[in-house]
Amino acid sequence: MTALRNPRWQTFALLVAAIALPLIVRNGAFTNFLTDAGAFVLLALGLNIVVGFAGLLDLGYAAFFAIGSYAYAMLASPQFGIHIPFWVMLFVASAIAAIFGILLGAPTLRLRGDYLAIVTLGFGEIVPQTFLNLAQWTGGPNGIGSLDQPTFFGYRFGFNVTPYYYLMLALIVLAVFLVGNLRDSRLGRSWMAIREDELAAAHMGINTTSAKLAAFALGASFSGLAGVAYGAKLQLVSPDQFQFNVSVAILSMLVLGGMGNIPGVIVGSLVISSLDRFILPQATSFLQNSVHVNVDLTNSRLLIYGAILVLMMLFRPEGLVPSRQRAAELHAGTSDPNAVAQEQELYTEAVS
Amino acid sequence: MDVFLQQVINGLSLGGIYALIALGYTMVYGIIELINFAHGDVYTLGTFFSLAVLTLLGVSGEVHGPALIGIVVLTIAVAMLLCGLTGVIIERLAYRRLRNAPRLAPLITAIGMSFILENIMQYWRGPSPIGFPQVVPNPTFHLGPVEIGAKQLLVIVLAVVMMIVLQLFIFNTKLGKAMRATAQDRDAAQLMGININTTIALTFLIGSALAGAAGFVSGVYYGSTWFFNGFAAGLKAFTAAVLGGIGNLAGAMLGGFLIGLIESLTTQFISDQWSNVVVFSVLVLVLIFRPSGLLGESLPNKV
Numbered sequence A: 001m002t003a004l005r006n007p008r009w010q011t012f013a014l015l016v017a018a019i020a021l022p023l024i025v026r027n028g029a030f031t032n033f034l035t036d037a038g039a040f041v042l043l044a045l046g047l048n049i050v051v052g053f054a055g056l057l058d059l060g061y062a063a064f065f066a067i068g069s070y071a072y073a074m075l076a077s078p079q080f081g082i083h084i085p086f087w088v089m090l091f092v093a094s095a096i097a098a099i100f101g102i103l104l105g106a107p108t109l110r111l112r113g114d115y116l117a118i119v120t121l122g123f124g125e126i127v128p129q130t131f132l133n134l135a136q137w138t139g140g141p142n143g144i145g146s147l148d149q150p151t152f153f154g155y156r157f158g159f160n161v162t163p164y165y166y167l168m169l170a171l172i173v174l175a176v177f178l179v180g181n182l183r184d185s186r187l188g189r190s191w192m193a194i195r196e197d198e199l200a201a202a203h204m205g206i207n208t209t210s211a212k213l214a215a216f217a218l219g220a221s222f223s224g225l226a227g228v229a230y231g232a233k234l235q236l237v238s239p240d241q242f243q244f245n246v247s248v249a250i251l252s253m254l255v256l257g258g259m260g261n262i263p264g265v266i267v268g269s270l271v272i273s274s275l276d277r278f279i280l281p282q283a284t285s286f287l288q289n290s291v292h293v294n295v296d297l298t299n300s301r302l303l304i305y306g307a308i309l310v311l312m313m314l315f316r317p318e319g320l321v322p323s324r325q326r327a328a329e330l331h332a333g334t335s336d337p338n339a340v341a342q343e344q345e346l347y348t349e350a351v352s
Numbered sequence B: 001m002d003v004f005l006q007q008v009i010n011g012l013s014l015g016g017i018y019a020l021i022a023l024g025y026t027m028v029y030g031i032i033e034l035i036n037f038a039h040g041d042v043y044t045l046g047t048f049f050s051l052a053v054l055t056l057l058g059v060s061g062e063v064h065g066p067a068l069i070g071i072v073v074l075t076i077a078v079a080m081l082l083c084g085l086t087g088v089i090i091e092r093l094a095y096r097r098l099r100n101a102p103r104l105a106p107l108i109t110a111i112g113m114s115f116i117l118e119n120i121m122q123y124w125r126g127p128s129p130i131g132f133p134q135v136v137p138n139p140t141f142h143l144g145p146v147e148i149g150a151k152q153l154l155v156i157v158l159a160v161v162m163m164i165v166l167q168l169f170i171f172n173t174k175l176g177k178a179m180r181a182t183a184q185d186r187d188a189a190q191l192m193g194i195n196i197n198t199t200i201a202l203t204f205l206i207g208s209a210l211a212g213a214a215g216f217v218s219g220v221y222y223g224s225t226w227f228f229n230g231f232a233a234g235l236k237a238f239t240a241a242v243l244g245g246i247g248n249l250a251g252a253m254l255g256g257f258l259i260g261l262i263e264s265l266t267t268q269f270i271s272d273q274w275s276n277v278v279v280f281s282v283l284v285l286v287l288i289f290r291p292s293g294l295l296g297e298s299l300p301n302k303v
Helices: A008-026 A028-053 A061-075 A085-107 A113-133 A162-184 A186-196 A196-203 A206-234 A244-257 A262-289 A297-314 A324-331 A337-351 B003-033 B039-057 B066-097 B102-124 B151-173 B176-186 B188-189 B196-220 B229-244 B250-271 B272-291
Strands: B140-143 B146-149
Touching: A008 A028, A008 A162, A028 A061, A028 A162, A028 A186, A028 A206, A028 A244, A028 A262, A028 B250, A061 A113, A061 A206, A061 A244, A085 A113, A085 B140, A085 B272, A113 A244, A113 B102, A113 B229, A113 B272, A162 A186, A162 A206, A162 A262, A162 B188, A186 A196, A186 A206, A196 A206, A196 B229, A206 B102, A244 A262, A262 A297, A262 B176, A262 B250, A297 B066, A297 B102, B003 B039, B003 B146, B003 B151, B003 B176, B003 B196, B003 B229, B039 B102, B039 B196, B039 B229, B066 B102, B066 B196, B102 B229, B140 B151, B146 B151, B151 B176, B151 B196, B151 B250, B176 B188, B176 B196, B188 B196, B229 B272, B250 B272
Parallel strands: none
Antiparallel strands: B140 B146
8 A cells, every 4th residue: 555655656657557548548539639738748847947946937938839849840841851850859949949048038037027927928929920920931820831750760650649649758757857856956946945035045145047047948948849749740830829828828737736846737737738628629519519508618718727827826826736835935925824834834844 | 201200190199008008007016016917908898898888879980079079088988987997806806815925926817817808808799800980080180291180189189188187196186195105115004094905996996997098099099909909909008118117107108109109110111010029029128128117216126
């Protein structure tokens, strides 16, 4: 029984289940859904570094996703006749995304938190608009199609979704490993110190600017990975895949699951993806065909994201699957007796 | 040169709309240091409310004479009232509880409220653009080489009048004084017997009412609207508020007119497609090089 409570075993069991899932449920549409959801898990893990760990609100995260996708589309498609292999592009695109993260972050990270949110929001608007406007290179509103399919030791991924599923799973495992290690590293601890009190962190000798810049760059690099994998799977990029609501959807995943907590972020992104792709369309067709109520719940996405953000922040800011530290922090300043007790507990833990 | 002057006129009337919205951003930011993301959607709601009033009155085309004044005043008044109430309700539901929470929290609920309002408007009038009746006749007046339409004149005059009234209210009434005191130091203001909750609610009421007025004039000016209108307009108005110096009323007005000018000149001399990119680049540049804005004072980090 103890094995069930051991997080290592739990992770292992989940991984085995994830590997077995498409073999048991032999349904292409379902595997396709899981693969897309996987891209959003990757994105949420990346945004979690920026928002969850370092406490910097990035409202234009989809821009880095766009940059990753377009990097793959331009360097691995008939568009310019350049065909860099997929596996190389994973590194190249995440490096490009990270560079853009630094370019955006370097001048703006000195700003107060809410200004940063607005600047990233503006960036998130500029990037897809630029890809839309530069039609001679990016195909404008049509985007770029027939991107190269990855090959793995001679095996072509083709149009079947299953290999992309395993690709996404492998990237998620890699990301969880990296993000977990980052969290426990010296850098990760300085992120959390900055999140909790930037001034105090600076006085403790943390170089807050470079730590925040690292969070921005690393966070962006994960969306570069997601962009390449998603682009390769879809074989198409177009500017409308990267609108503001994508950034907010990813943010809702963090807020719902629990900012700063890796399992929470994964749960949150899976819940939102299933709502978006699975539950809402299913419920709509059920209502329309079986109950004959003519409502289209898929039109309620904005309302649902919005309600999640508002209700979670008001009633459970630490998310559904919280990390204990973040919970205590977010309840600080409110008169919630549990939070005060929890904070004291954490304090005594830290002192002893 | 004539084209340039003409675009200046166009930019000023566009800017009047942005300035009215920017006032709401800057007032709310000044008093509770929150970027009220939902403000742009309150502005769109103003257009929607105006449209509803005009529909109720059975107005679908141009109106002339005294009836025009009556209809314009009535529609603006109703739109301002309803938007003001919406603002107060949003503050009560989504922001008041989080007043002492970490700053990220109210910012996230503000984005949530914005999405909720957008979806409500989408339910109300559907996802496509909606026509706005051409209530105001649009004769053009010639000023030397340039011409100015009656609608443009309406926008500019209305914006300037509202700003003057607001300025008088803030600096010459007791409630205005309470607002300034609350913005300066909330705790001290409370100790002096100012009701903080009422004052903050009043700020939302006024700011949102101005957005409601802007909603009406934008309906008249553009002749159409849609549920997502407030996103870009809100972002531009926020840029205007930051450009002028956030928390500073005169700055918001100046910023609004400047952003309007930048937008119309970009549209004329570069291209329509790039106007948003240029405006947001201005925002990024202002925040980087002069975060306190043109008229704002720089604030030290509060401990």
